[in-house]
Amino acid sequence: MFVRGLKRKCFDGEEDIEGTLAGIKAIPSYNLQRQSLLDMSLVKLQLCHMLVEPNLCRSVLIANTVRQIQEEMTQDGTWQMINTQSTGQASLDRLVSTDILCRSSREQAEGKHVPGYSAFSKDFEGDQAQDSSETMSTGSSVQAPRNLQSDVWEMENPQENKGNFQKSLDQIFETLENKSPNSVEDLFSEVDNSYYDLDTMLTGMMSNTKMGHCDGLETFSSPTTTTSNSNCKSDLNELDHIVEILVES
């Protein structure tokens, strides 16, 4: 029966956490949940570039969720500033990385079955819920392994990088890692409406431009009214465990 994540333990603010002060016991748990949700959302956005045009409503809702989380994290001051290399190269990395992601997942779609995000989480479905304390301690080290994941893909031959799905996910997290706090990738392809005046039967003009095009960086639009720091009481899965598996593979 199809029940994702329901068997996982729910993070509870009141759970005992090793090595943390009693006063801030609840906070790492909430932060971890929030981070997991953010990561999950970003993965969802990346993976929606398939053969058929992604559902715009879904993309918008996920993007809004991402924005909400990022705003809250910025407010909390928990957003980590990650130092990248020179901005020029960093932005190029970002552009290329997402393009490769989209291309490789597209090529996968043409060649073989693309597992899609659902399969991705299915892989972890098999793992039973870990001990919460064990998870908590690995949680804090999640950021570090990502940094170590520097086996960057070969940018010289993106076509050859028909990476398997696992590798694409590595790349996603690489991308996540390099985000600067005030940018969100452009998720919505801008469509030039003038094209629609042309006869669409333009064979041989299969442009690559719209394959999950993620143009440039985007600064946050004006912040919406922030939510009060209410606890997210929903059942969040132990995605730190997922990340751990990803990172190690």
Next chain:
Amino acid sequence: FLGAGGGNDIQWCFSQVKGAVDDDVAEADIISTVEFNHSGELLATGDKGGRVVIFQQEQENKIQSHSRGEYNVYSTFQSHEPEFDYLKSLEIEEKINKIRWLPQKNAAQFLLSTNDKTIKLWKISERDKRPEGYNLKEEDGRYRDPTTVTTLRVPVFRPMDLMVEASPRRIFANAHTYHINSISINSDYETYLSADDLRINLWHLEITDRSFNIVDIKPANMEELTEVITAAEFHPNSCNTFVYSSSKGTIRLCDMRASALCDRHSKLFEEPEDPSNRSFFSEIISSISDVKFSHSGRYMMTRDYLSVKIWDLNMENRPVETYQVHEYLRSKLCSLYENDCIFDKFECCWNGSDRQVQLCSGIVMTGSYNNFFRMFDRNTKRDITLEASRENNKPRTVLKPRKVCASGKRKKDEISVDSLDFNKKILHTAWHPKENIIAVATTNNLYIFQDKMN
């Protein structure tokens, strides 16, 4: 139940089920829309493979007057084909998003069907006679040598086996950049609207090369996009009024007389958020997946992820009634987000437009998971959960109500939340306009239930 007021609850019985029996669902067979025509005699379904199947109700058997006519296949045709957008390098799905019937004006039936990009007007007509006895043609169509014709005769119509033909009469294309989610025929029966994620267009049924844009919420900079249109419908009586719903849980009522571009709403319906229920998923679950006017036009119903709301058009700041469809899912939102179920778009519908019950409320119906569907009686405030399953397929046996156990001890016959099958979702339901007959679509099967007469 056709009398006004409560007292007689409807007893729903299984009537028929259409579709493949095996568990392996072919993707093309996934039902994507269900709609009765205005008389209820015809029931149309659209599927992911771009096909439309129309069922016709048999004439009531006078001898067996306790059961209403069965629905049998009347016509099947390929409405839309998959296309490829070369400029965007993307496929255009042939999936039928919506079907809407036109009221019948002559012997033929007309319906609008749409996929993501193109709306088509189909004419469905019957042919039960054909001309025979041509002078210059043989019966098989070959031409006769004129020199062999010695006498002349007048061709006559002779009966033939009934043939139902569907032909596309109009194709309304190239007006939508984004995916069409709704079509709605105006009460003038001459125009209709089509809505995509960001725009709503007004068409005349006779004119295919032109449409008027009446709503445009596309921001100048797409990166600023935070809200999309999710559904739209014309008012049943006022031909100048329509509503559209958004992914942020708002409904806007617009009057086309106010301006050519109805970007400024006449009314904005929005319920203030409940701060105690706030989470990162609040916005997603507030996104409205369907909006339907009541037959009188006084109320409208909206469906969001967890609830059905009834709005009085005269009151914008909150709904007059809210019905919880599956509140037990609120604690599972993160999992449902992870597996994308939180983005499922459930539809809702009103009961038939019997004139006597028109003034007082009625019953509303919507789907849920595990092949459950729910009905809420606005009069009695009672609700019921039923299941569309082949296990209950004994005609004239009343369906057993189902119950989901949210927490605590599970009683006998209850099903626990963790046992629900989220792959079995009922997104599309329809209610016969005049009788208590309902059509409920599971993934690839269509169930027809009717109330137990006598």
